[in-house]
Amino acid sequence: MSTPAARGTPRATYRLQLNHSFTLRDATAIIPYLTQLGVSHVYTSPLLKASPGSMHGYDVTDHGVLNPELGTRADFDLFVATLHEHGLGLVVDIVPNHLGVMGDNNRWWQDVLENGPAAQFAGYFDIDWRPNRASMRDRLLIPVLGDAYGNVLERGEIKLDFDASRGEFLARYHEHSFPIDPREYPRIFVAVTQSLESYESDEAHRGDFESLLNAFARLPPRTATTEAARAERYRDKESHKRRLVRLLERSPAVAAFIDSAVQRINGVPDQPASFDALDALLEAQTYRLAHWRVAADEINYRRFFDVNTLAALRMDDPAVFAAAHALILELVAAGKIDGLRIDHSDGLYDPEAYFVRLQSALREASGIERFYVITEKIIAPHERMPAQWQVSGTTGYEFGALATAWLVNSSSEAALSRFYAQFTGEPADFGEIAYQGKRLVMRIALAAELEGLATQLDRLAQQDRHTADFTRPALREAILECVACFPVYRTYVSASGASDDDRRTVQWAVSVARKRSFAADLSVFDFLQSVLLVEFAAERSGPIRDAVLEFAMKFQQVTSPVAAKGVEDTALYRYYRLAALNDVGSDPRRYSATSQALHQTNLETARSWPGTLLATSTHDSKRSEDVRARIAVLSEMPQLWRQHVGRWARLNRGKRRQLADGPAPTRNDEYLVYQTLMGIWDPAQDPALLTARLQEYLIKAAREAKRSTSWLSPVADYEQGLTDFAARLLENPQRNAFLHDFRKLAEPVAWFGALNSLSQLALKVTSPGVADFYQGTEMPALALVDPDNRRPVDFAAARRNLEQLRVLRESHGEAFMDHLLLELPHLVKLDVTSTLLSLRRADPDLFSRGRYEPLTVLGERQDHLLAFSRSHEGRSVIVIVTRWLYTLTNGQQALPVGAAWGDTLIQADTAPSRESFTELLSGARVAPRRTDTGISVLAADALARFPLAVLLTERSDAIDR
Numbered sequence: 001m002s003t004p005a006a007r008g009t010p011r012a013t014y015r016l017q018l019n020h021s022f023t024l025r026d027a028t029a030i031i032p033y034l035t036q037l038g039v040s041h042v043y044t045s046p047l048l049k050a051s052p053g054s055m056h057g058y059d060v061t062d063h064g065v066l067n068p069e070l071g072t073r074a075d076f077d078l079f080v081a082t083l084h085e086h087g088l089g090l091v092v093d094i095v096p097n098h099l100g101v102m103g104d105n106n107r108w109w110q111d112v113l114e115n116g117p118a119a120q121f122a123g124y125f126d127i128d129w130r131p132n133r134a135s136m137r138d139r140l141l142i143p144v145l146g147d148a149y150g151n152v153l154e155r156g157e158i159k160l161d162f163d164a165s166r167g168e169f170l171a172r173y174h175e176h177s178f179p180i181d182p183r184e185y186p187r188i189f190v191a192v193t194q195s196l197e198s199y200e201s202d203e204a205h206r207g208d209f210e211s212l213l214n215a216f217a218r219l220p221p222r223t224a225t226t227e228a229a230r231a232e233r234y235r236d237k238e239s240h241k242r243r244l245v246r247l248l249e250r251s252p253a254v255a256a257f258i259d260s261a262v263q264r265i266n267g268v269p270d271q272p273a274s275f276d277a278l279d280a281l282l283e284a285q286t287y288r289l290a291h292w293r294v295a296a297d298e299i300n301y302r303r304f305f306d307v308n309t310l311a312a313l314r315m316d317d318p319a320v321f322a323a324a325h326a327l328i329l330e331l332v333a334a335g336k337i338d339g340l341r342i343d344h345s346d347g348l349y350d351p352e353a354y355f356v357r358l359q360s361a362l363r364e365a366s367g368i369e370r371f372y373v374i375t376e377k378i379i380a381p382h383e384r385m386p387a388q389w390q391v392s393g394t395t396g397y398e399f400g401a402l403a404t405a406w407l408v409n410s411s412s413e414a415a416l417s418r419f420y421a422q423f424t425g426e427p428a429d430f431g432e433i434a435y436q437g438k439r440l441v442m443r444i445a446l447a448a449e450l451e452g453l454a455t456q457l458d459r460l461a462q463q464d465r466h467t468a469d470f471t472r473p474a475l476r477e478a479i480l481e482c483v484a485c486f487p488v489y490r491t492y493v494s495a496s497g498a499s500d501d502d503r504r505t506v507q508w509a510v511s512v513a514r515k516r517s518f519a520a521d522l523s524v525f526d527f528l529q530s531v532l533l534v535e536f537a538a539e540r541s542g543p544i545r546d547a548v549l550e551f552a553m554k555f556q557q558v559t560s561p562v563a564a565k566g567v568e569d570t571a572l573y574r575y576y577r578l579a580a581l582n583d584v585g586s587d588p589r590r591y592s593a594t595s596q597a598l599h600q601t602n603l604e605t606a607r608s609w610p611g612t613l614l615a616t617s618t619h620d621s622k623r624s625e626d627v628r629a630r631i632a633v634l635s636e637m638p639q640l641w642r643q644h645v646g647r648w649a650r651l652n653r654g655k656r657r658q659l660a661d662g663p664a665p666t667r668n669d670e671y672l673v674y675q676t677l678m679g680i681w682d683p684a685q686d687p688a689l690l691t692a693r694l695q696e697y698l699i700k701a702a703r704e705a706k707r708s709t710s711w712l713s714p715v716a717d718y719e720q721g722l723t724d725f726a727a728r729l730l731e732n733p734q735r736n737a738f739l740h741d742f743r744k745l746a747e748p749v750a751w752f753g754a755l756n757s758l759s760q761l762a763l764k765v766t767s768p769g770v771a772d773f774y775q776g777t778e779m780p781a782l783a784l785v786d787p788d789n790r791r792p793v794d795f796a797a798a799r800r801n802l803e804q805l806r807v808l809r810e811s812h813g814e815a816f817m818d819h820l821l822l823e824l825p826h827l828v829k830l831d832v833t834s835t836l837l838s839l840r841r842a843d844p845d846l847f848s849r850g851r852y853e854p855l856t857v858l859g860e861r862q863d864h865l866l867a868f869s870r871s872h873e874g875r876s877v878i879v880i881v882t883r884w885l886y887t888l889t890n891g892q893q894a895l896p897v898g899a900a901w902g903d904t905l906i907q908a909d910t911a912p913s914r915e916s917f918t919e920l921l922s923g924a925r926v927a928p929r930r931t932d933t934g935i936s937v938l939a940a941d942a943l944a945r946f947p948l949a950v951l952l953t954e955r956s957d958a959i960d961r
Contacts, residue, residue, distance in 0.1 A: 007089065007338045007339075007366065007368055007371075007372070008372060009372055009392060009610065009611040009770065009848060010039075010040045010041040010043075010089065010091065010338075010339065010372070010611075010770050011039070011040035011041075011770070011771075011840050011841065011844050011847075011848065012038065012039040012040055012041070012765070012770060012771040012772070012773070012837055012840060013039060013040070013041045013042070013043040013091055013613065013770060013771070013772045013773070014034050014037070014039040014041070014042055014043060014772075014773045014775070015043045015044075015045075015618070015619065015772065015773065015774045015775055016042060016043070016044050016045065016775055017045045017055075017056065017619055017775060017790055018044055018045050018047070018057065018067075018070050019045075019054065019055045019056070019057070019069065019070070019790075020053065020069040020070070021055075021792065022792065023069075023070050023071050023075070024070050024071035024075040024076055024078075024079045025071055025075055025078075025079075027042070027044070027079055028075075028078055028079045028082050029795075030795045030799070031079075031082045031083060031086050031088065032086065032799075033795060033798060033799040033802065034086075034088065035086040035087065035088060036799075036802055036834070037778060037802065037833065037834055037837060038833075038834055038836075038837025038838050038840065038841050039088070039773065039837060040087075040088060040089060040841070041088060041089040041090060041091050041338065041339065042083060042088060042089075042090055042091070043090075043091040043092075043093070043339075043341065043772070044090070044091070044092055044093060045057045045058075045093050045619070046058060046060060046067075046092070046093050046094060046095055046343075047066055047067060047070060047076070047092055047093075048060045048062065048063055048064075048065065048066060048067055048094075048095075048327065048328075049061055049062040049065040049066065049067045049068065049105075050067050050069075050100060051100040051103055051105070051309070052069070052103065052105070053069075054067075054069075054100075055787065055790060056619070056786075056790075057093070057095075058095055058304075058310075058343065059099075059100030059309065059310060060095050060099055060100055061099060061100045061101075061103065061105045061106040062105070062106065062107070063099075063323060063324040063325070063326070063327060063328075064323075064326060064327050065327070066327075076336075077336070080336045089338035089339065090336065090337055090338050090339070091337075091338060091339035091340065091341060091372070091374075092328070092331075092337050092339070092340060092341070093340075093341040093343060094325075094328055094340055094341070094342060094343065095343045095344075096313065096315045096321075096324055096325075096342060096343070096345075096348065096354065097304060097312060097313060097315065097343065097344045097345075097347040097348060098303070098304040098310040098311060098312045098313060098344075098347070099125075099310070099311055099313060100309060100310060101309055101310070101311045102142075102144055102176055102308070102309045103175065103176065103177075104176070104177040107121075108121040108124055108125070109121075109125070109311065110179055112125060112127070112140065112286070113140070113142075113178055113179050113285075113286055113287050114179035114180075114181060114182070114286070115181070115222050115233065115234075115286070116138055116139070116140070116181070116222030116223065116286035117129050117138050117222060117223055117225050118220070118221075118222045118223065118224055118225050118229065118230050118233055119222075120230070120234065122225075123314065123317060123319075123320075124313055124314060124317070124319075124320045124323070125301055125302075125311050125312065125313060125314065126301060126302035126311075126312045126313070126314050127140060127300060127301045127302075128300040128301070128452060129300075131298070131300045131452075131455075132451070132455055133298065136288065136298070136300060138222070138223050138286070139285075139286055139287065139288055140286055140287045140288070140300065140301060141287070141288050141290055141294065141295070141298050141299050141300050141301075142178070142287045142288065142289050142290065143290050143291065143292045143293070143294050143295035143298075143299060143308050144173065144176055144289060144290075144292060144308070145173065145289055145290060145291045145292060146291070146292065147291060148291050149289060149290055149291060152173070152289075152291075153267075153275050153278065153279060153282075154267070154269065154270075154272050154275055155269055156266065156267060156268075156269045156275075157173060157174070158171055158172070158173050158278070158282070158289065159171070159172050159173075159266050160172075160180070160188065160262050160265050160266055160278060160281070161177075161262070162258055162259070162262050164245070164248055164255065164258075165245065166241060166245065167240075167241035167242065167243075167244035167245040167248070168180070168182075168241060169185060169188060169262075171281075171282060171285075171289075173289065178285070178287060178289070180281070180285065181222060181284065181285055181286060182216050182219055182237040182240065182241070183216060183217060183219040183220075183221060183222070183237075184281060184284045184285065185213065185216040185217075186213045186214075186216060186217045187277075187280065187281050187284060188261050188262070188265055188277075188281060189213065189261050190277065205247065205250065205251040205253065205254055206254075208243075208247050209247060209251075209254050209257075212240055212243055212244055212247065215236070215240050215243075216237070216240055219232075219233050219236055219237055219240075220232050220233040222286055264277075265277045265278045265281065266278060292308060293712065295308050295448070296444055296445050296446070296447045296448060296712075297447050297448055297451070298448055299448045300448070300452075302449075302557070304344065304347065304561075305445075305446075305561040305564055305565055306441070306445040306446055306561070306565060312347065314349070315348050315349065315354055316348070316349040316350055316353065316354070318357070321354075321357055321358075321361075325358070325361060328340070329361055329362070329365045330365075332362060332365045332366050332371070333365040333366065335366075338372065339371070339372035339373065339374070340358075340362075340371070340372070340373045340374075341373075341374050341375075341376065341395060342355075342358075342373060342374070342375045342376065342391075343376050344376055345375040345376060345377055346377060346378070346489050346490050346560040347557060347560060347561070348557075349553055349557065350492075350494050350553065351375075351386075351389065351492065352386065352388055352389055352492060352494065353494065355373065355375075355389050355390040355391055356390055358373065358390070359371060359373070359390040370390070370392075372392055372611065373390070373391045373392060374391060374392055374393050374394060374395055374611070374612065374613055375389070375391050375393075375394055375395070376394070376395045377394045377395075377489075378397060378489050378563070378564075378584065378585050379394065379397075379398045379585070380487060380488050380489075380587065381398075381401075381587055381590055382487070383488050383501075384501065385608075385609065386492060387608070392609070392610075392611030392612065393605075393609040393610075393611050393612020393613060393769070393770075394609075394612050394613065395613050395615060395618065395772075396612060396613035396614050396615030396618070396769070396772055397583075397584050397585025397586075397615065397618070397620075398585050398601075399601075399612075399613075399614040399615060399616070399764070399767075399769065400583065400585065400614075400615050400616045400617070400618075400621070400625065401581075401583060401585045401586040401587075401590075402593055402597070402598060402601055403598075403616060403760045403763050403764070404580055404581065404583070404586070404625075404628045404629070404632060404760070405581065405586075405590055405591070405592055405593035406592070406593045406594075406595070406597075406598050406763075406866070406883060407580075407629060407632040407756050407759065407760070407883050407884075408578065408580065408581065408591060408592040408593075408632050408635045409592065409635040409636045409884050409887060410591065410592035410594075412635045412636065412638040413591040413592065415638040415639070415642075416577055416578060416634075416635065416638050416641075417577055419638065419641075419642045419645075420576070420577040420671070423645065423646075423649070423667060423671055424576075424666075424667040424668040424671050425667060425668075426574075426575065426667075426668050428577070430571065430575050430577075430587075430588045430589050431589060433571045433574050433575050434566065434567045434571040435484050435485065436571075437565075437566035437567060437570035437571035437574065438483065438484040438486075438562050438563065438565075438566030438567065438570075439480065439484045439566075440566065440570060440706060441562055441565040441566045441570060442480050442483060442484070442562055442566075443480075444706075444712065445565055445712075446558070446561060446562060446565065449558050449561070450476065450479060450480060450483075450558070451476070452554075453476075453479050453551070453554065453555060453558060454472055454475050454476035454479060455472075456547070456550070456551045456554065457475045457479065457528070457531065457551060458470075458472045458475055459547065460531060460536070460544070460547055460548060460551060461475060461527065463540075463544055463547075464536075467527050470521070470524050470527065474519055474520075474521065474524050475524060475528075477517070477519060478513070478517070478519065478524045478525055478527075478528050479528065479555075481513035481514075481516055481517050482509050482510055482513040482525070482528060482532075483509075483555075483558060483559050483562050484513070484562075484566075485509045485510075485512040485513045485516065486505070486509045486559045486562075486563065487505060487508060487509060488505055488563075489559065489560045489563045489564070490556045490557070490559045490560045490563075491505050491506060491532075491556055491559075492556065493532065493533065493534060493549075493552045493553065493556065494549075494553065495549060497534060498533045498534065502533070503533060506529060506532045506533055507529065510525050510526075510528060510529040510532075513525060531548055531551055531552060532551075532552050532555060533552070534548050534549055534552050536548050537549065568584060569704050570704060570705065570706055572586075572588070572622065573701050573702075573704040573705040574668070574705045574707065575588055576668060576671050576672045576675060577591075578591070578631065578632075578634065578635060578675075579623065579631050579672065579675045579676070579679070580623070580627075580628040580629075580630075580631035580632045580634075582622060582623075583621055583622045583623060583628065584618070584620045584621060584622065592635075595857075595863075595865075595866040596854075598763075598866060599854040599866075599868065602767050602768050602852050602854075602868070603768075603852060603854070605767070605768040605769050606768035606851075606852045609769070610768055610769065610848065610849075611769070611770060612769045612770065613769065613770050613772040614763075614764045614767060614769040614770060614771050614772060615764075615772040615774070616760050616761070616764055616772075616777070617773075617774040617777045617781070617783075617789075618772075618774055619774065619786060619789060619790070620786075621774070621783075621785070621789060622784070622785045623679060623783070623784060623785070624774075624777060624781045624782065624783040624784075624789060625757060625760055625761075625777060625781075626679075626753065626754070626757045626777070626780050626781055626782055626783075627679035627680060627782055627783065627784065628679070629753045629754070629756035629757040629759075629760060630678060630679045630749050630750060630753030630756070630782075631675055631678060631679050631753075632753070632756055633748075633749045633752045633753050633756065633886055634675070634678070634749065636752075636884055636886040636887045637886060637891075640745070641745075644741065644742075644744075644745050645671070645674055647741060648674060648738055648741065648742065649670065651737050651738045651741070652670075652725070652728075652729065652738055655724075655725050655728040655729065656670070656721070656725060657717075657720075657721030657724065657725070659717055659718060659721065661708070661718075662708075663721075664708070664717070664718045664720075664721025664722055664725070665698075665702075665708075665721065665722050665725050666707075666708060669698070669701075669702060669705075669708070669722060670725075672698070672701060673694075673698065673725070673726065673729070676694065676697060676698075676784070677694065677729070677742070677746075678745070678746055678749055679782065679784075680693065680694070680782040680783075680784065681742075681746045681750065681782075682782055683743075687730055687733065690730065691726060691727055691730050693784065693788055694726045694730075695722075695723040695726045695727065696787075696788070697784045697785065697788060698722050698723065698726055699719055699722065699723065700785065702718070702719065702722055747893070748886065748891055748893055751893045752885055752886040752891075752893075754780065754825070754828070754829070755882070755885050755947050756883070756885075757780070757829060758828070758829060758832055758947065758948055759881045759882055759883055759947075759948065761829065761832055761833060761836070762832065762836065762879065762881050762948050762950070763866075763881055765833070765836040765837060765839075765840060766836065766847065766870065766877070766879045766950065767852075767868075768847075768852050771837070771840070773833070774789075775793050776793035776798075778798070778829065778830055778833040778834075779798060779801070779826075779829055779830050780826060780829055798830070801827055801830055802830060802834060804827070805820075805827060805830065805831050805834065808820065808824075813923070814922075814923045814924070816923065817921060817922040817923065817945060817946055818945065821895055821946075831921075832921060832948070835920060835921060836920075836950070839877070839920060839950065843872075843875060845872050845873070846870055846871070846872045846875055846876075846877065847870060849872055850870040850871055850872035850875075850876075851869075851870065851871050851872065852868060852869075852870060853868060853869045853870075853871065854867075854868050855867040855868055855869055855878065855906050855907060855908055856906070856907040857904065857905070857906050857907075857939075858904070858905055858907065859901075859902060859903045859904030859905055859939070860902045860903060860904060861888060861900070861901050861902055861904040861939065862904055863884070864882055864883055864884050864885070864887075864888050864901075864904075865880060865881070865882055865883075865904065865906070865939060866880075866881045866883070867879065867880045867881070867906040867908075869908065875953065876953050877920075877950055877951060877952055877953070878906070878908055878917070878937070878949075878950070878951040879949070879950055879951075880906060880937075880939070880942050880943065880948065880949040880950075880951070881948060882943065882947045882948065885897065885947060888900050888901075895945075895946070895947065896943070896944055896945050896946065896947075897943065897947060898939075898940045898941070898943055898944035898945070899940060901938070901939035901940040901943060902940070903938075904938070904939040904940070905929070905936045905937060905938050905939060906936060906937045906939065906942070907934070907936045908928070908934065908935050908936060908937055909933050909934025909935065909936075914928065914953055915927070916928070917937070917951035917952060917953065918951070918952045919942065919945070919946070919949050919950065919951055919952075920950040920951075920952055921946050921948060921949070921950060922944075922945040922946045924944060924945050926941050926942050926944075926949070926951060927941065937951065
């Protein structure tokens with residue numbers, strides 16, 4: 001039996017998406033396989049109770065309970081015990097920013113709906129109880145209805161219900177339930193013309209019921225928020241409900257009277273007046289039920305992005321923090337959790353303060369000075385991770401983006417840009433597309449957030465005679481422009497002020513916004529900048545200082561969702577010059593990355609963030625690493641790609657539908673179709689499944705783009721044209737001229753894409769940081785954005801394949817890799833994964849603490865290689881990674897390619913002197929060249945049998961596979 005994994009920085013993590021279809025028991029069953037694969041920690045999606053049927057777990061409804069759909073506490077304990085038996089640890093994803101609401105399984109939210117501002121948990125949520133609209137003061141907009149409120153009401157879809165077991169009245173709308181304010185219970189019986197005397201001859205029971213109604217009416221109102229009033233309300237309302245339950249047990253007549261009242265108030269469809277009483281009752285509640293489209297303009301609780309069913313929490317409140325983290329800290333204290341992944345930290349009011357509080361709590365629970373914590377954070381290419389955050393790093397989006405960009409051939413940028421613009425008619429300026437995307441989501445999806453900021457800024461402007469003349473529309477427009485021009489997801493101004501980075505970011509955004517603006521008085525931007533940097537608060541009264549800081553910090557919570565929705569979920573679906581570059585954490589303006597850029601990033605990681613994850617695929621990825629690796633090959637064949645796409649467009653002209661507004665698909669969507677199909681093409685996959693996957697993806701992509709159709713206003717004709725086009729592309733494969741031509745290009749793209757994937761893999765496992773694997777990506781995984789990337793993984797087959805590789809390696813010896821490449825190429829990625837992870841397992845300090853040294857590459861093919869060494873206490877390895885192999889080999893699909901390297905060599909002057917190195921992956925011996933300054937390795941020698949090389953100074957048979 002192995003010892004439990006030591007708490008600290010993982011060696012390699014494996015992400016599992018748990019849900020009702022893949023439970024804790026299922027996860028427990030694959031632990032032996034993951035151990036054999038070579039990871040050190042399993043890294044799970046959220047484990048806490050979520051909305052029923054949730055496939056991702058980010059809609060947590062109760063922080064104090066494990067998700068019963070994943071299993072019992074006993075199942076969790078067995079899962080952890082099995083991990084420890086195999087020497088593995090557990091990293092858990094947690095969601096501090098928001099909760100799943102709307103259903104009736106979130107007691108905090110239900111409490112707010114029943115009791116309004118007086119609710120015990122009202123302060124837990126980020127609710128604006130004082131919006132501009134007077135009728136919404138002390139009320140909460142609930143945008144849940146599928147149609148206008150009046151229509152839904154008069155169709156009888158909203159119904160009053162009575163829970164006799166709890167003595168409670170509720171309004172129900174399909175699967176949703178909304179508690180009725182107990183103080184308003186008497187309203188239910190106002191419209192009942194028949195008196196209780198008709199139902200109850202016993203005067204005592206009748207008197208008790210009438211007394212109860214009077215008692216409910218005397219409850220403190222939900223606007224009474226003093227401690228005494230709140231205590232009285234809670235004490236009495238629950239007491240009255242219990243009295244009502246007991247009365248019903250004694251008096252069937254009272255129960256019948258209540259049923260009659262409920263039936264009467266629910267009205268009769270097609271008789272609008274019959275719903276007046278229910279309308280009045282609903283109007284008297286804390287909440288206002290509304291059409292879901294109203295959310296964009298009037299919602300007054302902060303959400304996760306624009307998702308109405310996810311309400312944001314005030315995690316800056318110590319009480320909220322304690323309640324939300326109690327169970328997680330309990331599991332940490334029990335030694336069951338070894339690390340945490342923090343979801344969407346940029347949504348928090350003050351991320352730095354949150355991490356300080358979190359580490360303090362973790363320290364108390366675990367006794368560990370710095371617990372392993374990583375954060376989901378999007379970092380722009382020019383941005384730095386906040387050094388003061390008490391985390392070990394990020395979830396690794398930036399590494400995946402850089403690794404993909406390194407694979408893209410920089411020489412083709414002009415040619416592909418020209419062709420993309422010519423074929424689609426789209427502008428080539430992604431910056432402008434991103435700017436317009438952010439403006440769009442602020443005008444539509446996040447308009448309420450913009451209005452809230454404008455209201456706050458307007459109040460501040462009125463506090464000074466120099467700014468009092470700024471109109472609210474001018475202030476609103478200045479905010480909109482500034483947010484649209486923001487170059488990063490957010491800044492981190494806090495009570496301690498603005499950092500130099502924050503100051504530069506704000507000044508840059510305001511400067512660009514000012515240049516774009518048509519405002520008559522541009523000094524409004526100076527005012528906005530002074531508030532965002534809290535300079536406006538200088539030498540002002542305490543309340544004004546507080547209001548300035550509140551605005552600056554609320555502003556920061558808006559720029560992040562605007563960037564996510566405007567760039568990730570809009571602009572990236574509008575600009576497809578090379579779709580491999582369109583992913584979370586990527587910026588398509590960075591067409592390619594140099595080897596020097598990759599070295600610099602690795603050096604910075606080794607120096608400052610050695611615990612950060614290195615991810616090439618995640619549950620958030622818009623395309624898996626293998627799909628991106630394939631599409632990157634297109635950058636090596638711009639002319640050939642242009643010829644094929646032009647031919648395909650002519651062949652498929654008749655498959656496009658002509659609509660009044662233009663063709664379906666548009667040229668831009670058609671260009672996306674070809675790239676997507678190139679990325680996921682698999683001749684072995686069932687054609688019907690391939691077609692369905694492509695169609696589902698194209699609908700999602702088109703809706704995210706918000707041009708020809710959208711989530712808000714789906715255009716059925718366009719979507720039908722799009723899915724028909726996809727289906728017709730793939731039908732009749734034997735007589736399909738497009739498919740015949742498509743396969744000619746898809747075959748070499750798939751071949752060289754697979755080699756690209758191996759390069760990404762080698763970089764991930766051997767670079768400074770923690771190698772992270774998304775479920776199933778140790779094998780070829782041609783997945784698109786969710787839900788496509790949540791398809792089940794065949795772990796039984798994976799385990800059989802891994803065992804087959806072990807047997808083959810033992811039986812074939814030095815000929816193993818040659819046999820694998822020739823007979824079982826689909827197993828190469830799994831073999832490289834397990835081999836490199838075994839190397840990390842055999843010498844963890846070499847990769848976690850070892851020095852990273854870029855190695856100089858010289859010769860005619862130097863741009864096709866990246867090389868570095870990892871060394872620690874006399875032990876070292878040399879890693880050689882390749883790119884642009886299609887260009888190198890002139891498209892010849894054959895290995896080895898050693899002769900193509902010519903005189904290219906890697907200088908390894910500081911490497912230990914050896915007669916020869918052992919190349920780990922192929923088992924080949926590589927003899928170095930010696931010079932007066934040290935040694936060098938010919939690329940042709942190192943890469944003679946395989947397009948990657950990991951040169952060992954120790955014997956390779958010491959590695960436990």
